[in-house]
Amino acid sequence: MGDYTFDEIYAIVVMQSFSGVSLMCIYILMGLGLYIIFGQMGVINMAHAEFLVLGSYTMCLFSKFVTENMPAFENYYVIFAIPLSFGVAFGVGYLVEWFLISRLYHRPLDTLLATWGLSLIMQQCFRSFIGAREMSADLPEWLLGSWAASDIIDIPISGLVLLLLTVFLIVGLALFKTKTRMGLRMQATTQNREMTGALGINTKMTDRITFGIACGISGIAGAFFTTMASTSPSAGTNYIVDSFLVLVVGGLGSLVGLFVSGGFLALLSSILEFFMTGSIAKVWLYLVIFVVLMKFTRGLFSDKVRS
Template sequence: MFSDYSATELGSIFAMQGFAGLILFAVFLLMALGLAIIFGQMGVINMAHGEFMILGAYITYLTSNVFADYFPALFGGYFFVAMVLAFLAAAALGALVEWTVIRRLYHRPLDTLLATWGLSLLMQQSYRSIFGAREVGVEVPDWMAGSFQVTDFVELPVNGLFVMCIAVAVTLAVYLLMFRSSWGSRVRAVVQNRPMAGAVGINTAKMDRMTFALGCGIAGIAGSAFTMIGSTGPSAGQDYIVDTFLVVVFGGAASILGTVASAFSISQAQSTMEFFLGGSMAKVLTLLTVVIILMFRPQGLFTLKVRK
């Protein structure tokens, strides 16, 4: 596998694939953060999480078109507006879904899986009806185009670096919100002991709705970031949902540090193996490795320490 390349070529290949893996890591991380909140904190299996990501992508696409048509002088900053709108739209839809469907299915994981799977099909068909079946692309602002030449063989695209900065910023914001704020303390109180949390005055139903909305909103941000590196289609979210669940389970449910470590290791492994073995074989080997590790450590890489 490596014999056909010189040492210099191998070094360049690993460097290029390593950076490509970092871009994939950023998308995985943004997707997994939202799913870790919903699945890890609430125990809800949200099969429509990828469609919430695509909602954010389409919001970004619409925002770019509006800025291009009506505010061309401000087009360079449209993405920041689009990211906020994507978060708000996905969070609002998530709150509506939790209020109408999910709140009736808590502690019934199979039912939530089936309900959200049906929701994902409904959302995909809605996207096809509104935007068409063909993929759409977002025009990248001029300041985000181009790349940095690191070596003769390695270039770092500016949009990829920007996506990674978004992932780092969102991860830090989620950490501060969940572990350094009173709202996060209430969320964790509901997770650890719902009856006692309700007894001390916490509105558990409201916390559930806000937590689900937050997870969906982060998926919307992931969709905005996704438009910087790929095109958007009605079913594009399904390409990432399995990998995202794999990241959350492998890292350890409800563990932000585990989510980061898992997203990094899986993205780097897939990116490197895809170059030498192809996409399908890379996914198979990654899944097989994760399954073997989980057989010996079923709780994932990291777990929260709680008193019993």
């Protein structure tokens, strides 16, 4: 430590914690989708990581399409790619809910297995139809640069955009849930399915849209995943266990808990990875989580609901 000046240490801390913030955003975006689905139907979607990969591929393929056919458009395609990723993931999620999940209500453990089967099939689809090779999007130049906050602190612009996008999505989702008719229907179905149905709301349709939205958010996370790493059919599996744990530590069904535990785990894992190798850092991260959960078995911010 003696070789660094105070300013340099400060810069390292700022940049390191910013990389933690990027990880936190991915955790939160993944966790957000899982949170919505869990809140709605008490199930954890094991195929969630595949929707992230679906979003990534949409972004990559769209970027390829744009560079080949409309080079003039290259700098702006990202703005359209993100809604497109959302749309594709939403569509697939909608169909999945219709044909698979809707048949499995009240059997949460079975849904776990069925969605795992789904994730195998989706991974193999990516491998067969898109190719097993890693793929990355050609990002426009304005996303690649970095913002020099001071002489020695460089913050990547893509990270800033990811942060902004996450905040935007969270606010948007909160407004959607409380202010729009569809959002209110979603909330009503979560709270009391029978009563909502009795009041004439199509709960099945609501379920499909809810599931679609959750998958779509994961798709957006995937689109932004391309700025951090290249996409391969099994790229999502590295994040899925972590995002499950984010959800569990936060206390299933608590939005505040999701943010706190996302931040806590991302910070912890970037600190641990600074001091030891990747695998050992993971072991310690998991052990800390297990011990925390031994004390707080319902998560840090659980609703005090009698089950």
